[in-house]
Amino acid sequence: MKEIISPVETADGLFHDGDPSTGAEGTVVHAKWLNAMQGAMIDTQTEHKNILAEVGMKPDGSQSAQLLAAIKAIAAASLSHAVSGVYPVGVVIWFAENKDPNTLFPGTKWDYIGENRTIRLAKKDGSDVKNTGGSDTVKLAIENLPPHAHIFSANTSTFDHGSKETSWFDYGNKGTDVQGEHTHTIEGKNAEGRDTQLSFMSATNAMTASKSTSGAGAHSHTVSIGGHKHAVGIGAHSHSISGKTANAGSGVAMTVTNAYINLMAWYRSA
Numbered sequence: 512m513k514e515i516i517s518p519v520e521t522a523d524g525l526f527h528d529g530d531p532s533t534g535a536e537g538t539v540v541h542a543k544w545l546n547a548m549q550g551a552m553i554d555t556q557t558e559h560k561n562i563l564a565e566v567g568m569k570p571d572g573s574q575s576a577q578l579l580a581a582i583k584a585i586a587a588a589s590l591s592h593a594v595s596g597v598y599p600v601g602v603v604i605w606f607a608e609n610k611d612p613n614t615l616f617p618g619t620k621w622d623y624i625g626e627n628r629t630i631r632l633a634k635k636d637g638s639d640v641k642n643t644g645g646s647d648t649v650k651l652a653i654e655n656l657p658p659h660a661h662i663f664s665a666n667t668s669t670f671d672h673g674s675k676e677t678s679w680f681d682y683g684n685k686g687t688d689v690q691g692e693h694t695h696t697i698e699g700k701n702a703e704g705r706d707t708q709l710s711f712m713s714a715t716n717a718m719t720a721s722k723s724t725s726g727a728g729a730h731s732h733t734v735s736i737g738g739h740k741h742a743v744g745i746g747a748h749s750h751s752i753s754g755k756t757a758n759a760g761s762g763v764a765m766t767v768t769n770a771y772i773n774l775m776a777w778y779r780s781a
Contacts, residue, residue: 512554512555512558513550513551513554515551516544516547516548516550516551517544517547519538519540519544520541520544521538525538526538526540559578562578562581562582562585563577563578563581565581565585566580566581566584566585566588568580568581587617587618590616590617590618591616591617591618591619594616594618594619595619598612598616598619598779599779600779600780600781601778601779602778602779603624603776603777603778604776604777604778604779605774605775605776606774606775606776606777607774607775608775609775610775611777612777612779619779619781620779620780620781621777621778621779621780622777622778622780623775623776623777624776624777624778625643627647628643629645629769629771631645646767647766647767647768648764648765648766648767648768649764649765649767650762650763650764650765651762651765661755661756662753662755663753663754663755663756664751664752664753665751665752665753666749666750666751666752667749667750667752668749669747669748669749670747670748670749671746671747672745672746672747672748673745673746674742674743674744674745675742675743675745676740676741676742676743677740677741677743678740679738679739679740680738680739680740681737681738682736682737682738682739683736683737684733684734684735684736685733685734685736686731686732686733686734687731687732687733687734688731689729689730689731690729690730690731691728691729691730692726692727692728692729693726693727693728694723694724694725694726694727695723695724696723696724697723697724
């Protein structure tokens with residue numbers, strides 16, 4: 512860009528009209544100044560043309576806002592370049608108030624990370640970036656608990672029940688069954704083994720050497736049992752008890768959410 516041209520060669524550096532009534536002459540414009548003015552104009556137009564060319568525009572005499580449009584386009588491109596330098600694609604930014612980077616940084620595209628989530632660092636190779644998972648609550652299962660058991664044993668207190676008696680009952684008299692009937696055989700021989708006539712035998716049966724008595728002797732006995740009772744000794748003793756406790760708990764999920772602060776988070780996607 513050329514240097515700024517010098518003012519006209521007058522006392523105050525301004526142009527003045529001539530006044531014939533007073534004989535005052537008008538400002539004389541020399542070729543030096545006119546050439547400088549022409550050069551400045553051409554230089555300025557060249558600068559403007561270069562600005563238009565920067566955004567792919569050509570001078571159009573019918574337009575009066577080309578330079579403004581070009582400057583805005585250059586500024587937007589410069590801002591986009593600056594934003595890309597600070598916020599490349601994939602970067603995450605945080606806001607402590609409701610802000611949308613799609614509006615803050617025109618020409619860029621941002622996606623919201625999501626609601627009600629915490630951040631977990633991904634693998635260094637980026638293979639699991641943007642994977643989601645986890646929960647604010649957890650319900651414990653049996654396999655989550657360490658091995659354990661609930662065992663108990665106990666004894667009842669010692670108590671002496673003393674001696675107890677059966678109730679009184681009179682069994683009365685009871686009789687035995689009839690037994691004992693039998694006979695006796697009498698041998699009719701002498702000391703030499705000869706048959707003899709027993710004096711109590713009649714003549715009609717004298718020829719029979721041996722005789723038997725008639726059957727007799729069947730009888731029974733009456734046994735008196737009488738009313739009585741028995742004493743039973745129970746004595747002091749205790750009982751052992753063993754088993755397991757009843758189930759406890761209802762399986763309600765518990766929260767695992769840490770103390771937190773809510774922030775808005777966006778990542779640049781384009």
